[in-house]
Amino acid sequence: MKAMSALTGLLYAALIAYLGGWYQGYWNGNFSLLLLILTTVTLAYWLAERFHFQPARERAAQHLSTSDTQRRAALAAQGIQRVDGDVEGARQEILRQPWWLDWTAGLFPVILIVFLLRSFMFEPFKIPSGSMVPTLLIGDLILVNKFHYGIRLPVINKKIIANNDVQRGDVVVFRYPQNPSVDYIKRAVGLPGDEVAYLNQKLYINGKQIETKSEGEFFDEDPGSMRYRPRFTEKLGATEHQILVYPVPPNPIVKLYDFPYNENCKYTLEGVTCKVPAGHYFMMGDNRDNSQDSRFWGFVPDENIVGRAVLVWMNFGNLKRVGGIK
Known part of the structure; x- marks a missing residue:
């Protein structure tokens, strides 16, 4: 004893x-x-x-x-x-x-x-950065549906039962390809086989520009920003959501790391154009000019997908944030 x-x-x-x-x-x-x-x-x-x-x-x-x-x-x-x-x-x-x-x-x-519950049903996350503003704010506590895209074994994240495919416009939690021990959250913009281009702050998918509608200004409370930004409504697939852009284009988009299939991407002074390989996705933040995403570090393989973000269940600084995620 x-x-x-x-x-x-x-x-x-x-x-x-x-x-x-x-x-x-x-x-x-x-x-x-x-x-x-x-x-x-x-x-x-x-x-x-x-x-x-x-x-x-x-x-x-x-x-x-x-x-x-x-x-x-x-x-x-x-x-x-x-x-x-x-x-x-x-x-x-x-x-x-x-x-x-x-x-x-x-x-x-x-x-x-x-x-x-956490391995196969739902998992809570806390938003640590402003890359998904205005959809998700720093401090939002969100719930991620882990079975929406299929049942995966815990720890190794291997899919054993398929369910829904990732849809263009979904807000997805995934393991960061450069460091799989870190979870990222972005919006799925490009699906396998898509050609995605972000040129002069405009998004193009398969050669077609994604239209946006001005929604006035949004005050970005991110401590690194603290300024008003132009806000737009954008529609990807069946999902209509809001994005932010800088009023003046930021520095050119450059490749930060060598990544698998980096030969599928072409970088110019106007931006970047990528062909999404099979079994991979192109992810971008809604805070378009303040997000390190697939434009900088490459594609997200399907085995890195964790789940679909569905709900803000709490924000202790702003209870009005509670609700579904678009």
């Missing part, structure tokens, strides 16, 4: 150290992997409790009760009817689950439910 208590204490110390280092930025955490490990470890404790520790405690408690009954019967045979002592308290103490099982086996059902 002492060994198990010490082992559990060591595991909790390792968990606290891992979370602390993650919070302090010493390393990138992988919450999916962490949940899988926690589920596996607590399952092992739950099985040990169910088939070993609990039966052992029950046998010990039963032995105590049987011994007490036999002692009382022997004393009664000698004419002693009144016997001091009540073993019920001791029996309950024997049956009591030790802390190291209560904090492991006892947590298994909760952790399992969280693991299943």
